[in-house]
Amino acid sequence: QKEVEQNSGPLSVPEGAIASLNCTYSDRGSQSFFWYRQYSGKSPELIMSIYSNGDKEDGRFTAQLNKASQYVSLLIRDSQPSDSATYLCAPKGGDYKLSFGAGTTVTVRA
Amino acid sequence: DTGVSQDPRHKITKRGQNVTFRCDPISEHNRLYWYRQTLGQGPEFLTYFQNEAQLEKSRLLSDRFSAERPKGSFSTLEIQRTEQGDSAMYLCASSLGLAGVVEELFFGEGSRLTVL
Numbered sequence: 424q425k426e427v428e429q430n431s432g433p434l435s436v437p438e439g440a441i442a443s444l445n446c447t448y449s450d451r452g453s454q455s456f457f458w459y460r461q462y463s464g465k466s467p468e469l470i471m472s473i474y475s476n477g478d479k480e481d482g483r484f485t486a487q488l489n490k491a492s493q494y495v496s497l498l499i500r501d502s503q504p505s506d507s508a509t510y511l512c513a514p515k516g517g518d519y520k521l522s523f524g525a526g527t528t529v530t531v532r533a
Numbered sequence: 534d535t536g537v538s539q540d541p542r543h544k545i546t547k548r549g550q551n552v553t554f555r556c557d558p559i560s561e562h563n564r565l566y567w568y569r570q571t572l573g574q575g576p577e578f579l580t581y582f583q584n585e586a587q588l589e590k591s592r593l594l595s596d597r598f599s600a601e602r603p604k605g606s607f608s609t610l611e612i613q614r615t616e617q618g619d620s621a622m623y624l625c626a627s628s629l630g631l632a633g634v635v636e637e638l639f640f641g642e643g644s645r646l647t648v649l
Contacts, residue, residue, distance in 0.1 A: 427575070457637070466624060466640040467576065511575050518589065519564060519628075521638060523575030 426450060427524035429512050435530045442499040444527050446512030449493070453514035456488060456495045457521060461509045467523075470510075471497060502531045537641035539625050545647045546615055553611045554644040556625030563630025565608050566638060567600055570622045579623075582608060583630060615648045622646075 430445045444458075455474050459467035473479045473486040473495065485498040495514070499506055509528045513521040538557045546552050558565050563584050568576035579598065580590040584605035597615075602608040612619055622645050626638040 466642050468640070469637045472637065513575075519583075520566060520578050520581055520589065522578065523568075525573065525575050 426522045427512055427514060429510075429524040429527045432509075432526075432528040433530055434527055435532060436502050437532050438502060438504060440502050442502050442506065442529050442531070444497040444499075444510050444512075444529070446495045446497075446514075446524055447493055448495070448512075448514040448522075450514060450516045450522070451493065453490075453493075453516050455515040456486070457513040457515065458484075458486060458497045459511040459513060459523075461511060461526065463508075467511055499529070502529075504531050504533050507531050537625055537627050537639055539623075539641040539644045541644060542642065543645045543647075545649065547649050548617060549614055551611065551613045552615055552646060553609055554623050554625075554646075555607060555609050556627075556641060557607045558625070558627030559639055561629065562627035562639070563605070564628045564636075565602055566626040566628075567608070567610050568624040568626065570624055570643075571620075576624055579610070612646075615646075617648045620646055620648045 427448050436442045458471040460470045461467045471486045473488045479486045483500045487496045507530050509526040511526045512524040540555045566581040567579040570576045580600050582602040585602050597613045600610045622643045624643045625641045628636040628638050
């Protein structure tokens, strides 16, 4: 079993729609969770972090965490063409490194 | 402060040659990480440093790979006797390194290695 699994893409959504990205993780010791966005040919950049169960909203992005189910998700509301990228889920375990999923590629159709 | 910088950005080498990558972290950051990323995959952890101490190295990492951070500032990643399977993007990241604090990793633009 992979440490971090994300829903396979690519995910294609029309402009203005909601993109829903899912991530499950195997390390029950994970306490912190990060979502990174990576444009093609570029390095990852942090867009959201979440530490507690429930929802966390930041602009058009909402992260949801359920530690009992070992599940974290990211919603992108009012999707824009500039949101077209690969989104990486990264739980953080008891040490100081992040483990990344393979990513879900999102394409927003104009 | 210009962020995490990596050099070179691109490296093409022949199989069997040695290559070295350099990473300069954000100046006040104590932790430095190396990751490797291949097409269609997420970054894979290689190793990380707290100041000059190398605290963890991936068990998947071949002995041909070595990393140093001699003065707790910049770091180098050397790959000896390169193989075609080493072709990847090598990403460096840094973080503040405050005890007990969950921190964001800031990534450099990466060094892309192509082994012919």
